[in-house]
Amino acid sequence: MMPTSAIQDLHELYDYLDAAIQLEHATLPPYLVALYSVHPGTNPDAVQILRVVAVEEMLHLTIAANVLNAVGGKPDLNAPGFVPAYPTHLPSGETDFEVGTGAFTPAALETFLKIERPGMSGRGARQLIAKARNRSGSFLGRHPRDSGWSYYSIGDFYNAIRDGLRTLEEEARKSGGTIFTGEPSRQVTSEYYYSGGGKLRAVTDLDSALAALELVIEQGEGEDHGIWSGDGELSHYYRFQQLQLGRYYEPGDMEPGRPTGAEIKIDWDAVYPVKPNIKLSDFPPKSELLGVAKAFNDAYRRFLDLLTQSYNGRPELLLEAVPFMFSFRNMVNELIRNPLPGGGNAAPTFEV
């Protein structure tokens, strides 16, 4: 029997939102490794686009945390298994792709497009697609109560959350209550974090929750699956598509797949040959390089710690998390430029 996508109770909603936070985070390592695998000074267009998307994933992560906080949940980025072991599955109807860490290659770009692909929402329960088998390692975007089911796209997954919020809030109101019982001081707003696209607003009620999630969907896959989001930003899917098509979209371009802006050239050779899905066990034992890889994982754990604290009542700590991110960028670069004895270059392993 096909489970309904409607979220049944508050605990199920928490599960979904936990999964959302996990999902947003899980895309970061692949984007970051690809970003820093590019030789410095080359491929400015690809670098720029990867950077934007990564920055916006951070925004989405924060939005998901805000929604979870608004309904009285507790974001935890330090929970065991929070960081996936790459390669891993993301939401996908037929388990048709896995996401991993590695160099910026045409195949990686293909995967990124799949991550951000427009959903099939609006077709009722069909947004839930049966998977033949949910292989181990795949937990993202799945129906949290039934590992045999999964959403076709990230957008579909978020739409399920939006439906759930509506239903649960409606029920709560019937008995004079609300599900939005979270402490407003736990909300992270633009004062503490802003990036190019999208304002970070406090989530305090149904409308603000729906609007916040809509922004996430639009930045990922566009408004109504169009090229542009409501506030005129290009969605991630189409940003990546520009790299594939070799041309920028310009304001005014409405037809997907037919950008008319400036040309983009990619030099696929100007990329360090990072070993895909690298693990600490791939490093020479006791080597200096292994030390750096471990130091990175320590730093990354502290970063997740800082995020967890920021999302649990200390939003001002997000200001500290930012310099942190900048400093481990230098470590990532250092790893990626070092060849491994067995071939391929090193990279962070994200085994925290």
Add this chain to the structure above:
Amino acid sequence: MVDDQRFQTFLELSEAITGFGRVRLLGTGQAELYFATAERVVGHAIMDELLTAFADLPTRTPELLRLHLFGNEMLGDVVRNLVKLWFGGVWYQLPAIWQQAYGPAAEDGTFIPSPDAYVEGLMWVAIGAHPAGAKAPGFASWAVAPQIPLS
């Protein structure tokens, strides 16, 4: 020495004269470029002499490095230039007296071998800062004490 071995020796030499480990040096992405740059300016033969002098040191103590490399009339200016190249990303023109004695080094001059050489200067790492205009440390990072590796 065969090419790869020469490069490996260059890396070891670079570790000794910068005080930074091999991972950090390779992590700049500039090691090959610096090797090629120095060799292009001073020539294969002088580079060989430098590498051999270094490889022949019984131990790599500061005293022996001073005596045999920094204090060598021909090699001294070359290693000092390598130090400045690693720390500042700039190849400085060799002294005129060096040119007269050991030149001509036609490609000599003061230059930055690549825009990234500037960005990857180790001087910035040493002082817990970042090169002006690159590797930004993030908003408000300047308000707290610097993180200095050797302290």
Add this chain to the structure above:
Amino acid sequence: MHLYMNIRRRNDLDALQQDETYDAVIVGSGPSGAILALELCQAGKRVLMLEAATETGKGFDGYQSLLTRFYSRVGKDNQSPFPVNPNALMPRGSELRKLASGETNSDSYIVQSGPYVSDTVYTRAFGGTSMHWEAKTPRMLREDFKTRTTFAQGLDWPLSYEDIEPDYRRVEREMGVAGEVEDHDGLDLSFPPGYVFPMHGLPLSYLDQQVGKGIDGSSVVLDGQTYPIKVRPYPQARNGVPNDKYDGGEGFTPQGAVASYQIDQGGRCQGNTNCVPLCPVQAKYHSGKTLAKAFATGRLDLLSQAVASKVSIDGATGLVSEIEVKVYHDPDHSAHRTIKVKAKIFILAANAIETPRLLLASGLKSSSGLVGRNLMDHAYLLNWALLPEVAGTFRGTSCTGGIVDLRAGSFRRNQAAFAVDIHNDGWGWATGSPFSDLQQLVDQRNMFGAELQKGLVDRLSRQLLLAFMIEVMPNESNRITVDPSYTDALGNMRPVLSMTIPDYTMRGAAYARQFARTIFSRLGAQDCTAYDPGDYGLVPYHGENYAIRGGNHLAGTHVMGTAKNNSVVDRDQRSWDHSNLYLVGGGSMPTIGTANVTPTLAALAYRSARAILRQLDGQTTAPSGLS
């Protein structure tokens, strides 16, 4: 949000010559020109902008190419990102040399004669000097507007602080200023009740904090008065944390980078320590951000690589009839075409050296004869020392904090006031640090390896540079002129600059040196200041030598006043002689006090925009005196 830069370009020179539909022609794309363009276009007017430079830097890739150029330069002087363009030259410090009294250097773009040589610069680039300004944005003080009356020095403005205050707020919005009202405590200026800056102030650097620990709460005595001193943050036009309370609780949306396609940059300042000469991420305001919005109206057209060369006057009416423009194709070739452009109103916003240069080259000295005179620029005196402890120098924006307690006071009857900057980039400006230190430690002190690493920390991370920005009063003999024997590749006459540092300023400089020594001794810092006798900016004063640096805060050369005989423009920056001509920029300022000039000259641009709109809409005909 980033800003789309979709430039509307005119390439049809024949049609352009015939085009009589423009309401205004603006010369120059710096902050002055950009604000005028935006204000006029938003009011429905059609505007043509002439820019002498190429458009590099307008879009993201061009901007990046400037950055790469900067990385590659060994001499990273403040013009290093900008390639030499013989058709639209700009001053560069690297062209200067020491000159004996009466000796002339005409190899540099600005021709100067000794003994004093100014190293002041400005940028001829798309975006003007705002491409490499530092973006410190203090307002002038109330007493700065009436120094003649109050201190018997300089000139009074025909405007008061109160007249200009609302326009300061417009500037702070447009440029996105980060600052706190509280940090202005005790200064002779005011804000409307409840006012906050668009963004919160940037945090003081660790270096500032170390200096603050040593001196906050102490005081100095000058001219019989006690002045408490402390380190406080400067307001700055770079993106920080938006203030929720701004605009009656509406908050503020920072402006990101400009580009012709979607990018995500120009968010919060990341601490690149490179505000001058180029912010790599466009967190810093530059006038391209204003221009992007002006282009978006669809009513602004740009003609770049177009050097305004002559302003022509109709003999019968005294009105400007047209501007002659030399349009070139290739910066490296002088081949060009001369065309004439027309509009109802002509606005020169080419900065306080280029605007008078253009007027004088057109034979327009004005009835008062004051075009090019009263040239002002802050005189900078640098003082440098080593702090006893590591202070983390070389991090943060170029400057986050300073000492501004001696900007005002009765001592201004006798000597110049100053503001002090604490430079986060160490001794760079004074000695070429950190590269000069690296060379010294390796070549002279024979350091390498771990010892060198520690040596660098010891030498660099303790550096403290105090830059004193000292006021200079207007003086008719400090001036810009032109001379047909000095021309550029297009045959345009180059500016000739004559400047001496007045005694009033030098008294301030001598006191500044004394003040620095006091600060250093309170901090237990080792004073390393030494002025090279071969310095081209050396000024002897009472038996001591001081190296005076240019301040890049140019002003005074088409001074504003109450009447045709004492000034070039009225208080709306409208020429007394030619009623359809506006001279917009620092040149209009009668004094500069101790404030970096851009917020004030930008505030004047808003004022002029309103006057121009009134004039275009037929509401005024005569220049506005003190009516």
